Amino acid sequence: MCQPRSTMAKRHQQSLLSTLTLLLLSLSLLSATPQDDRYQQEQDSPITRFQHYLRINTAHPNPNYTAAISFLKSQAQHHHLQTLTLEFTPNKSILLLTWPGSNPSLPSILLNSHLDSVPAEPSKWVHPPFAAVRSDDGKIFARGAQDDKCIGMQYLEAIRNLQAENFVPVRTIHVLYVPDEEIGGLDGWAKLVASREFEELNVGFVLDEGQASPGDEFRVFYADRSPWGLVIKAKGMPGHGSRMFDNGAMENLMKSVEVMSKFRESQFDVVKAGLAANSEVISVNPVYMKAGIPSPTGFVMNMQPSEAEAGFDVRLPPTADPDLLKKRIADEWAPATRNMTYQIIEKGPIRDYTGRPLMTLTNDSNPWWSVFKQAITAVGGKLAKPEILPSTTDARFIRQMGIPALGFSPMKNIPILLHDHNEFLKDTIYLNGIKVYESLISSLSSYGGASL
Numbered sequence: 001m002c003q004p005r006s007t008m009a010k011r012h013q014q015s016l017l018s019t020l021t022l023l024l025l026s027l028s029l030l031s032a033t034p035q036d037d038r039y040q041q042e043q044d045s046p047i048t049r050f051q052h053y054l055r056i057n058t059a060h061p062n063p064n065y066t067a068a069i070s071f072l073k074s075q076a077q078h079h080h081l082q083t084l085t086l087e088f089t090p091n092k093s094i095l096l097l098t099w100p101g102s103n104p105s106l107p108s109i110l111l112n113s114h115l116d117s118v119p120a121e122p123s124k125w126v127h128p129p130f131a132a133v134r135s136d137d138g139k140i141f142a143r144g145a146q147d148d149k150c151i152g153m154q155y156l157e158a159i160r161n162l163q164a165e166n167f168v169p170v171r172t173i174h175v176l177y178v179p180d181e182e183i184g185g186l187d188g189w190a191k192l193v194a195s196r197e198f199e200e201l202n203v204g205f206v207l208d209e210g211q212a213s214p215g216d217e218f219r220v221f222y223a224d225r226s227p228w229g230l231v232i233k234a235k236g237m238p239g240h241g242s243r244m245f246d247n248g249a250m251e252n253l254m255k256s257v258e259v260m261s262k263f264r265e266s267q268f269d270v271v272k273a274g275l276a277a278n279s280e281v282i283s284v285n286p287v288y289m290k291a292g293i294p295s296p297t298g299f300v301m302n303m304q305p306s307e308a309e310a311g312f313d314v315r316l317p318p319t320a321d322p323d324l325l326k327k328r329i330a331d332e333w334a335p336a337t338r339n340m341t342y343q344i345i346e347k348g349p350i351r352d353y354t355g356r357p358l359m360t361l362t363n364d365s366n367p368w369w370s371v372f373k374q375a376i377t378a379v380g381g382k383l384a385k386p387e388i389l390p391s392t393t394d395a396r397f398i399r400q401m402g403i404p405a406l407g408f409s410p411m412k413n414i415p416i417l418l419h420d421h422n423e424f425l426k427d428t429i430y431l432n433g434i435k436v437y438e439s440l441i442s443s444l445s446s447y448g449g450a451s452l
């Protein structure tokens with residue numbers, strides 16, 4: 001259908017007008033006004049830089065390490081930090097940023113964080129997990145907001161502020177970003193500690209991730225528990241379901257489960273009585289059981305199987321004796337006398353290279369501890385009693401080298417949301433954390449003075 005000429009001309013005029021308006025609008029945006037300056041500042045602030053990092057999806061199983069590293073490299077260039085990318089496994093780079101100290105021969109300070117995060121289920125979140133939405137009350141929602149992209153950016157912001165004050169570190173500061181912490185660190189820290197490049201860093205002290213504190217005190221961790229995967233297997237004569245006989249596979253396995261449950265109870269009782277924290281005892285939790293003869297409708301009910309198996313997640317605090325536990329497993333939990341075998345999958349070291357338990361001393365015999373404590377107090381922070389982390393971090397690889405390492409993430413008065421839905425960090429807590437790191441970096445890097 002054809003339109004009358006006059007209408008078409010009018011339309012033409014209108015579209016010309018709107019093009020002009022758009023052109024003028026873009027021109028006005030290009031010319032700088034005080035208001036625009038403010039706009040620019042908002043575009044590049046500690047909070048927006050944090051949001052930018054959070055928006056890079058580094059969740060497993062497909063973490064975008066390349067994008068994260070290129071963003072961090074661009075930040076490092078602003079701070080005139082030296083950058084080095086190490087690749088021990090293809091597509092799993094490690095980024096090392098270095099701020100050289102005035103006395104580079106002194107043992108250095110290393111600030112560690114991991115690039116990756118656990119996956120998120122978007123449907124269970126109030127905001128998309130990789131949008132880093134900041135709510136009106138200052139909550140920044142994102143996977144990694146607490147674990148642990150916050151510290152990765154706070155290290156850099158603290159360095160930026162110290163540089164603005166012309167602070168010069170005595171000891172060299174290294175800031176490290178590693179892949180794969182959330183999946184065991186075998187392609188990250190495990191390979192790094194074994195490298196010549198790491199040896200050359202001459203690391204004296206490490207700060208690694210900790211955990212949020214719902215109370216008014218910062219939490220600090222001096223050890224991790226060591227995880228073991230324990231699989232016990234029982235074998236026995238198969239038989240008709242109606243028969244009663246000794247040493248059947250199921251019977252043998254169930255006897256073990258009973259003994260292990262008693263041990264678990266004895267450990268848990270200590271926790272329930274308030275005599276130890278959860279992370280200070282050996283935990284033994286059943287995670288699977290496998291037995292039975294499958295049938296199209298489920299399992300054959302009139303057969304006693306000849307094999308049965310169970311898996312346990314075992315966690316050892318550094319104070320536990322691994323040899324003693326191994327003996328207990330061999331003698332009581334899976335004894336050969338009951339036709340049982342077992343397999344222990346040790347996920348990481350238990351002792352350091354000199355044979356000492358993997359823990360960092362938190363008393364005055366460790367000078368780094370004293371410097372750490374004073375630096376927190378200097379910015380008005382309070383520290384809770386040092387703890388063992390119930391789970392595991394990359395710090396175990398560092399402590400294995402005999403290097404003191406503390407787990408610390410400066411977040412207080414906030415729920416613990418690592419690996420949870422709706423993980424968030426408040427902007428004020430994030431900004432305060434930068435101040436805490438300024439104090440820590442300046443104290444730790446000056447410790448001992450230039451004369452050492």
Ligand SMILES: [Zn+2]
Nearest residue numbers: 114147148209
């Ligand atoms: Zn973490």
